[in-house]
Amino acid sequence: MDIQQVARRANVSTATVSRVLNKSPKVKASTLEHVKRVIAELDYIPNTSARNLRRGRSRILGLIVSDINNPFFPELIDNFEALARAHAIDVIFSHTNYEVDRLRQCIRRMVERNVDGIAVFTSEADQASFEFARARKLPLVLMNQDGPRSSFHNINVNHRTGAIEAVEHLYELGHRRIGFIAGPGQFQSTRDRRSAFVAAMAKCGLAVKKQWVVEGDLHLQGGYAAMLEILRSSPCPTAILSTNDVMAVGALQAARSVGLAVPGDLSIIGFDNLPVCTMVTPPLTSVDIPRRDIAGHAFRMLLEAFEQLHAEPLATPKVLTQLVVRGSTAPPAAGRRK
Numbered sequence: 201m202d203i204q205q206v207a208r209r210a211n212v213s214t215a216t217v218s219r220v221l222n223k224s225p226k227v228k229a230s231t232l233e234h235v236k237r238v239i240a241e242l243d244y245i246p247n248t249s250a251r252n253l254r255r256g257r258s259r260i261l262g263l264i265v266s267d268i269n270n271p272f273f274p275e276l277i278d279n280f281e282a283l284a285r286a287h288a289i290d291v292i293f294s295h296t297n298y299e300v301d302r303l304r305q306c307i308r309r310m311v312e313r314n315v316d317g318i319a320v321f322t323s324e325a326d327q328a329s330f331e332f333a334r335a336r337k338l339p340l341v342l343m344n345q346d347g348p349r350s351s352f353h354n355i356n357v358n359h360r361t362g363a364i365e366a367v368e369h370l371y372e373l374g375h376r377r378i379g380f381i382a383g384p385g386q387f388q389s390t391r392d393r394r395s396a397f398v399a400a401m402a403k404c405g406l407a408v409k410k411q412w413v414v415e416g417d418l419h420l421q422g423g424y425a426a427m428l429e430i431l432r433s434s435p436c437p438t439a440i441l442s443t444n445d446v447m448a449v450g451a452l453q454a455a456r457s458v459g460l461a462v463p464g465d466l467s468i469i470g471f472d473n474l475p476v477c478t479m480v481t482p483p484l485t486s487v488d489i490p491r492r493d494i495a496g497h498a499f500r501m502l503l504e505a506f507e508q509l510h511a512e513p514l515a516t517p518k519v520l521t522q523l524v525v526r527g528s529t530a531p532p533a534a535g536r537r538k
Contacts, residue, residue, distance in 0.1 A: 203217050203218065203221075203244075203246075205242065205244075206235070206238055206239060206242060206244050209238050209241075209242060210234060210235050210238040212231065212234075212235060216231065216235065217235055217239075220232055220235045220236065220239070221239075221246050259288060259289050259290060259316065260289065260290045260291070260292060260313065260314070260315045260316060261284055261289055261290070261291050261292070261315055261316055261317050261318070261319065261499075261502055262291075262292050262293075262294070262306075262307075262310035262313075262315040262317070262318035262319070263277065263280055263281075263291050263292070263293050263294075263318070263319050263321070264293075264294050264295065264296060264303065264306045264307070264310075264318060264319070264320050264321065264322055265277065265293075265295045265296075265321045265322060266295060266296055266297070266298050266321070266322045266323050266324065267295055267296075267297060267298060268295045270418070270446070271445075271446065271474045271475065271476060272444070272472050272474060272489070272491065273295075273321070273491075275491045275492060275495075276321065276491040276492070276494055276495045277293065277495075279491070279492045279495035279496065280319065280495040280498060280499055281293075283495065283496065283499040284499060287503065289316075289503075292310060292313060292315060294306040294309070294310075296322055296324060298322075298323060298324055298384075298387070299324070300324050300325075300326050303320075303322055303324055303325075303326050303329060304326055304328070304329045307320075307326075307329045307330075307332065307333055308329070308332070311332070311333060311336055311338060315338070316338075316339070316502070316506040317338060317339035317340065317341070317502035317503075317505055317506045318333065318338065318339070318340050318341070318502075319340075319341045319498040319499070319502060320340060320341065320342050320343070320345075321343050321494070321498070322343075323387035323388060323389045323390065324386070324387060325342070325345045325388060330342070330352060334352070339353065339501075339502055339505035339506055340352045340353065341353040341354070341355065341497075341498045341501045341502055341505075342354045342355070343355045343357065343389075343494065343498075344356060344357050344359075344388055344389055344392060345388060353501045353502075353505065353516075354516050355494055355497050355498060355501075355516065355517050355519060356516050356517065356518050356519065357389075357392075357489060357494065357519045357521065358518055358519065358520050358521055359389075359392045359393045359396040359471075359487075359521060360392075360395075360396040360399055360400070361520055361521050361522075362396070362471065362487035362488070362489075362521030362522065362523060363393065363396035363397050363399070363400040363441070363471075363487065364396070364399070364400040364403055365487065365521075365522070365523035366400065366441050366469045366471075366485075366487055366523055367397070367400035367401055367403070367404055367406070367441065368400070368403075368404060369469070369485070369523055369525065369529065370439045370441075370467060370469070370529065371404045371406070373439075373467065373529060373530065373531045373532070374531045374532055375437075375438050375439040375467060375531075375532055376406060376438075377409075377412070377435065377436070377437040377438045377439070378401065378406060378412070378437055378438075378439045378440070378441065379409070379412030379413065379414075379430050379437035379439070379440045379441075380394070380397045380408075380412065380413045380414075380440070380441050380442075380443075381414060381415075381416050381423055381426045381427065381430070381440060381441070381442040381443055381447050381448070381451060382394045382397075382413060382414065382415045382416065382443055383415065383416065383417075383418050383443040383444065383447075384415065384417065384418065385415065390418070390443055393443050393471060394413075394443070397441055409433075409437075411430070411433040412430055412433060412437045414426040414429045414430050416442075416443070416447045416450070418443070418444055418446065418447060419446060419447070419450075420446055420447070420449060420450040420453075421450060422447055422450065423442060423446065423447025423448060423449065423450025423451045423454070424450035424451065424453055424454045424457075425450075425454075426447065426450075426451065427440065427450065427451035427454035427455060428454050428457075428458070431454070431455070431458060431460075436466075437466075438465075438466065438467065438532040438533075439466065439467040439468070439469070439529070439532070440466065440467070440468050440469070441469045441471070442468065442469065442470050442471060443471055444470060444471050444472050445470035445471060445472045445473070445474045445476055445477055445484060445486055446470075446474070446476070447470075448468050448469065448470030448471075448484055448486070448528075449470070449476060449480055449484065451468055452468055452480060452484070452528070455468070462482060462528055463482065463527065463528050463529050463530035464530065464533060465533060467485075467528060467529040467530060467532070468484065468485070468528045468529070469484075469485045469486060469487070469523075469528070469529060470484050470485070470486040470487070471486060471487045471489070472486060472487070472488075472489050473486040473487065473488035473489065473524050474486070477524075477526065478526070481527075482526065482527030482528050483526035483527045483528065484526055484528045485523070485524065485525050485526045485527075485528045485529045486523075486524055486526070487521050487522070487523055487524075488521060488522045488523070488524050489519070489521055490519060490520075490521075493519055494519055497517040497519070501517075
């Protein structure tokens with residue numbers, strides 16, 4: 201079934217059918233209804249790929265994340281796809297498993313698919329791949345990427361504000377021995393959160409103890425192992441800030457495994473404010489990262505870029521974080537305050 205057959209059945213020109221499909225106001229109401237009835241009778245489905253190719257647009261966006269298994273991403277992906285669907289835009293999705301080579305492959309495949317733009321929500325970055333896309337005039341939106349920040353659309357998540365709120369909350373509760381479960385140092389986002397923790401400690405006049413800062417792998421077991429290592433130190437911290445909620449849950453399990461009560465013996469704060477925070481006991485205090493806002497900024501920037509509303513990268517949106525206090529934090533026990 202093609203547009204010519206629809207035109208013959210309706211006894212109109214193909215141009216008239218095209219105007220009906222494109223919702224042109226230049227078609228008489230009676231003709232519009234007649235052509236719509238014929239389209240329905242023939243069960244005609246327009247070839248949107250061909251139509252978009254003629255227009256020089258695919259109406260497809262790419263979305264790349266680091267890890268599909270990371271619970272940080274589903275809400276972000278869902279909101280991005282919902283916004284795209286509302287604008288009759290399709291989304292091609294892929295993930296890198298934190299591997300730079302896979303990021304390169306993802307970007308190249310999406311360029312080959314003639315997408316109109318790509319949102320890259322990955323911890324890893326590859327300047328050569330970004331330049332490969334830019335050379336083909338393909339809009340990119342990145343998240344917290346320092347290196348290419350001046351050259352591409354970039355969304356800046358202010359981790360520092362959230363970390364300061366978290367440490368100040370612990371300080372006000374009476375904690376002075378505060379540890380940190382860091383993420384892998386090769387990722388921009390985890391480096392940002394670690395430096396934010398150091399800045400927050402300095403703001404409160406607290407020293408960062410090397411033995412209380414241990415790197416995890418962003419997964420549950422990584423948080424569990426990091427917490428056990430920190431607890432081997434003497435004295436132990438009375439509170440922990442974790443790079444993400446997943447490792448914070450692992451830290452919670454580790455604390456319990458050695459007989460510590462949370463928050464009675466140890467307060468724990470996570471980062472991201474994932475749904476899991478309300479599913480554990482006690483509910484986890486966490487720094488909220490507004491993922492729906494990030495998706496909204498990214499979609500708007502790509503839409504405006506490929507519609508050519510702006511010649512230069514848009515101003516960097518600043519996404520603010522906020523501490524959500526729940527049951528995993530409390531004043532330290534009387535004998536553990538110093």
